[in-house]
Amino acid sequence: MDEFKLGQQNYPNKDRCGSYRTASRLHEGIINPGEFLNLSQYITGYGLAEGFKIQVYISNQIFDDSESYVLNGLEHLSSTKSKVFMGWGAKRSQVTGHNFKIMLAGVSVDGSKSSSIFDTQKDTTFIMSEEDANLHAPFEYRLKTRNNAKPGTYYISFYLTYFNGEGWICEEERTSFRINNKFEQYSAALSFLAATALVVTIIHDGLIPLLDSIHELGKFMMNRK
Structure with missing residues (x-):
C-alpha cells in the first residue's frame, strides 16, 4: 500500500485559476489483433478546478466492448493516527461504443470540501493524480482489440473538461497505436x-x-x- 499525506491544496496561488491536462503512457504501442491495448493515464497541473470529466473517443470497430474496461476511482485502504493509505483502481468501468466518459468523484479529507485533487506533500505542487497508488495509475485502460481488427495506425482522443474558477476549459490529448499485419505478426x-x-x-x-x-x-x- 502507498502512504500519502493528503490535504487540500496549500501551495501559494492555489486559489488562482487552475491549469490541468491528461498525461498518458502506452505500455505497448504496437500490438497484434486480439491483444490488449494497455494505457496508464494521469492528470497533472495545479490550481483551482472542479467538475472534472474525461471524454474518450476511440477508433470504431477496433475494440471488443465485452472485454474492454477502465480501472479508476480512489479508495481509502487503511489509516493510523499519523498515516493514510490510499489506492487507485477502486472501480471497474465497462467500455461501451466508440466514445465514453469518466467522471472524477470527489473525496473529503479531514471534513473539508469534497475534492478530486489533493496535495501529497506540504508546500509543493505534487498532486496525487500524478502518482501511482496501490500499484495502479489513476486511470488504467484495458482495451481488447478484435481478432479481426484491420492492421494500421489508430488513434484515441481524450478530452479533459473542468471549471478553473473563471471559465470552462477543455484540453485535448491524442494517442496513437498500431495493429500489426500478418507479416509483422x-x-x-x-x-x-x-x-x-x-x-x-x-x-x-x-x-x-x-x-x-x-x-x-x-x-x-x-x-x-
Whole structure:
C-alpha cells in the first residue's frame, strides 16, 4: 500500500485559476489483433478546478466492448493516527461504443470540501493524480482489440473538461497505436528461419568445402611420405 499525506491544496496561488491536462503512457504501442491495448493515464497541473470529466473517443470497430474496461476511482485502504493509505483502481468501468466518459468523484479529507485533487506533500505542487497508488495509475485502460481488427495506425482522443474558477476549459490529448499485419505478426519467426537458412548455407557452401579441402590436403601429405 502507498502512504500519502493528503490535504487540500496549500501551495501559494492555489486559489488562482487552475491549469490541468491528461498525461498518458502506452505500455505497448504496437500490438497484434486480439491483444490488449494497455494505457496508464494521469492528470497533472495545479490550481483551482472542479467538475472534472474525461471524454474518450476511440477508433470504431477496433475494440471488443465485452472485454474492454477502465480501472479508476480512489479508495481509502487503511489509516493510523499519523498515516493514510490510499489506492487507485477502486472501480471497474465497462467500455461501451466508440466514445465514453469518466467522471472524477470527489473525496473529503479531514471534513473539508469534497475534492478530486489533493496535495501529497506540504508546500509543493505534487498532486496525487500524478502518482501511482496501490500499484495502479489513476486511470488504467484495458482495451481488447478484435481478432479481426484491420492492421494500421489508430488513434484515441481524450478530452479533459473542468471549471478553473473563471471559465470552462477543455484540453485535448491524442494517442496513437498500431495493429500489426500478418507479416509483422510473424516477423520474429520469419527472421529466425532466415537466420537458420543463412547458417545452413554457410555450412554447406563454406565449411563443408573447407573440410573437404583439408581432407584432400591430408591425403596428399600422406602420399608424399
